[in-house]
Structure formats: C-alpha cells, structure tokens
Amino acid sequence: MNRPTIVIEEVLRRSEQGATRPFICRGDDDHLYFVKGWSAGYRSLICEWVAAQLASAFGLPVPDYRLAEVPEELVAPGGSPDLNDLGSGIVFASQNLPHVQEMNMSLRERISPDQAADVLVFDWWLHNEDRSLTGHGGNPNLLWDVEASELVVIDHNLAFDRDFRMARFLETHVFASHWSRISTDLAEQARYLERMDEVLAGLKNIRASIPDPWWFIDDGVSTDLSWDEIDRCLERCHQTDFWTAP
Numbered sequence: 001m002n003r004p005t006i007v008i009e010e011v012l013r014r015s016e017q018g019a020t021r022p023f024i025c026r027g028d029d030d031h032l033y034f035v036k037g038w039s040a041g042y043r044s045l046i047c048e049w050v051a052a053q054l055a056s057a058f059g060l061p062v063p064d065y066r067l068a069e070v071p072e073e074l075v076a077p078g079g080s081p082d083l084n085d086l087g088s089g090i091v092f093a094s095q096n097l098p099h100v101q102e103m104n105m106s107l108r109e110r111i112s113p114d115q116a117a118d119v120l121v122f123d124w125w126l127h128n129e130d131r132s133l134t135g136h137g138g139n140p141n142l143l144w145d146v147e148a149s150e151l152v153v154i155d156h157n158l159a160f161d162r163d164f165r166m167a168r169f170l171e172t173h174v175f176a177s178h179w180s181r182i183s184t185d186l187a188e189q190a191r192y193l194e195r196m197d198e199v200l201a202g203l204k205n206i207r208a209s210i211p212d213p214w215w216f217i218d219d220g221v222s223t224d225l226s227w228d229e230i231d232r233c234l235e236r237c238h239q240t241d242f243w244t245a246p
Helices: 042-058 113-125 166-172 176-182 186-200 203-209 227-238
Strands: 006-014 023-027 032-036 065-070 089-095 100-102 142-145 150-153 216-218
Touching: 006 032, 006 089, 023 065, 032 042, 032 065, 042 065, 042 089, 042 113, 042 186, 042 203, 042 227, 113 150, 113 166, 113 176, 113 186, 113 227, 166 176, 176 186, 186 227, 203 227
Parallel strands: 006 065
Antiparallel strands: 006 023, 023 032, 032 089, 065 089, 100 142, 142 150
C-alpha cells in the first residue's frame, strides 16, 4: 500500500502560509495538491499520512489525500532553489479545495457541538496541540468550505507530540469549551471509545501503508519517530485516566 497513487507533473508555487510552507502542485490526475516533501521532515510526513487516515476513519472531514511521487527530473539541479526543499521521491499530497477560508472566531460558531467535540477528542487522542484559536488569535488548522458550508480539518504534522500538555491544550484548543461536557459524560465517552476501537482495527493496514524510506533520514539513521511511539499514544484510549485532565 505504500506506493504513490499520483505523480506530480508541475510545481506551480510555494505557499507562504504554514510552518512547512507546502508546495502547490498539479498531479497527473489534473488535480491541485498541497505537497509536503523533504523539507517538512520524515517525522512530519509520517504524522500527516497516519493522522489523515485515522481522521478519515474517525469521521472527520479531511481533504482527499494521497502519496505522490516527485520525479527526479522535476527537481533537477539548476532549477528553482526552493525545489530542493521539495525533493524527489515519495511525498504527502493533500488536495486543494478552491472555495475555503481560514477558521476564525465567527465561523467557529457555525460548527455543530458534536463535530466540535469530535475534533477536540481526536486531537486529544493523537496528542495534537496544533489547533489553537482564542480571542488573542491562533492557528486552528481548520478551514471553512464556503461552497459546501462545511468544516475542513487539515495539517496533522505535529501529532504524536512528546511534549503534549493537557493544561495547555485546554487553554488554547479552538473547541476546548466542549471538554467539560465530554469529560463528565460516561455515555459519550463509551461512544467515543467504540469509535476509536473501530479505527484501531485498521491500524495494521495504516502501518503497512507508510513508505519505507520515511523511516530513515539517512543510511542507518532512523527518523525521530517510531511506530511503537504512535501505537502507545493511540492505545491510551484504553487507560482508565484517558479522560482525566491534570
């Protein structure tokens, strides 16, 4: 499963937004994609690929995503210096949506309580703090599809965070206000655990789908993320203190 499903045929430009500044590219399926490659780091690519599949299985609205192949000739020496940051080989591609705007405090009120809670629980499960939005600003990594009037969930490159802090998470998460309800509703927690178990049933296939080169940053040098680390993070949902905030 870890073979690319599209080939990048054209690099149009580089995004000015986002810490990884993805490349906007055209695939051989004629769709536009936000593409993250070499400069994002293999840890980031693994997090994106694994979390996107988990999010889909969990029921979150994520853009269509693919493993893509960047041909060597597309980033040949002598081209744009930025293309060195893209690199050749297998990359992560998230389909561009044409009619979206960034989430803000006003748009947040249009998200249903159930969907907001889904995002909050998912981020807590994956130890993803990178979804902040308060009255002082932030970066929620959420979009609003204006045409469809729907939420779009993006960017999971910082999932499985070793430095995750629950208190900080609940201070800054865009949907943190829903935690008090979830953390005291045993029936709700049971429903979420059932959903998580359904997702975990497919974890073996997700593991098999990760491109082998992503596990090594160089010959004999492993990427700063192991599958055991991901597995331990996800299996926390079975611990008795999973819903307990410090």
